[in-house]
Amino acid sequence: MRRPLIIFYFLVVYALAELIWWGVLLVQSQPARSAMIIGEGAVFVILLFYGAYRLHKAINEEAALHQQQKNFLLSVTHELKSPLSSIKLYLQTILRRELSAEKQRAFLLNSLKDIERLDDLVENMLIATKIENKSYTFPKERFDFSTLAEEVLQRIRQNLPEKERLQARIDGDIPVYGDRFALSLALSNLVENALKYSPPAAAVHLELKEAGPKAVLRVADQGQGIPDKEKEKIFDKFYRIGSEETRATKGTGLGLFIVKQVLDNHGAVIQVKDNRPAGTIFEILIDRE
Missing domain, CATH: 3.30.565.10 (Histidine kinase-like ATPase, C-terminal domain)
Structure with a gap:
């Protein structure tokens, strides 16, 4: 994200320098129209800075969204991996060892809790997507x-x-x-x-x-x-x-x-x-x- 911002700032400075340079040349070649040239140049400078500000804001918003999406992928990966690993370990222990019925029941109950956790995660992701694309109707x-x-x-x-x-x-x-x-x-x-x-x-x-x-x-x-x-x-x-x-x-x-x-x-x-x-x-x- 740093490289696009450097290029953006360079282009803004370059455009401003070019605008000032051509303004100076016009004033020197047509001194009688100096006021009009300076006034029009000021308008262009204001528009240039306003456009640069809007573009800078859009770039920052895009960078923030990208970071949030990156965080989301990292967190979802962790949220999925943790209960899946736990369920896998419980089931492997049940299959590989001679456990009492009480111990097996405890392991299965813990596995069900992890499954509920996964179900909640999937439910949140589905409802968030449906709400955002307006496909959920909220039946009341x-x-x-x-x-x-x-x-x-x-x-x-x-x-x-x-x-x-x-x-x-x-x-x-x-x-x-x-x-x-x-x-x-x-x-x-x-x-x-x-x-x-x-x-x-x-x-x-x-x-x-x-x-x-x-x-x-x-x-x-x-x-x-x-x-x-x-x-x-x-x-x-x-x-x-x-x-x-x-x-x-x-x-x-x-x-x-x-x-x-x-x-x-x-x-x-x-x-x-x-x-x-x-x-x-x-x-x-x-x-x-």
Whole structure:
């Protein structure tokens, strides 16, 4: 990316130098028209700088997109390889060794957890692609959001070594009109994102309650938090804070993108707030009917 920028800057400087040189020659050859030549030259310089600025911005945006796509490929490769290697090891151990029925069952259960992890990854990639190319229609119905939240939390807790890490306070009978599958995926991504970015022993709190005509959902973690300048960017596709080579947490950069797209389609609002003393709070306001 550095070489194209050097060429770009060289061409801008060359074009500006040529413009000034020809302007000087015209003024020397036609002194009576100096004011007109200088005025027209100034317009050309302004247009040149404006065009250079727009082109420079486009090059930087393309470079940022390229880096995000590179990070995405690296993270997807890791996200796929890790559970596949784990499943392979479990199955090879079962086949090669004489294990008790209890041990075999434990290995198979762990393999199923890894398969669920792969299934979630594939589901996120598919829904993100469908949302982006507008092929997903968001089929909506009236359902109990409280029940949906309980189901999502129960599924996530099954794969948590320390189930008490996920704490919830959910009011009952909160109806909403929306896409049950898409909202469950959004909620799952929010909770798993909070668990991922919190310290290993730190609790994640989920709260669902009514507030007039709205349902209010809050997911609070105790991680490092999100800088103010990053809070708008975290919902961009593939965007993740830091580089894939130095980032400790796993992920593809699709989770929060899906969350934002799903909520926008439901006319819902999501706010990113600082938790106290540390961490982040994602607060969602969605119409109850």
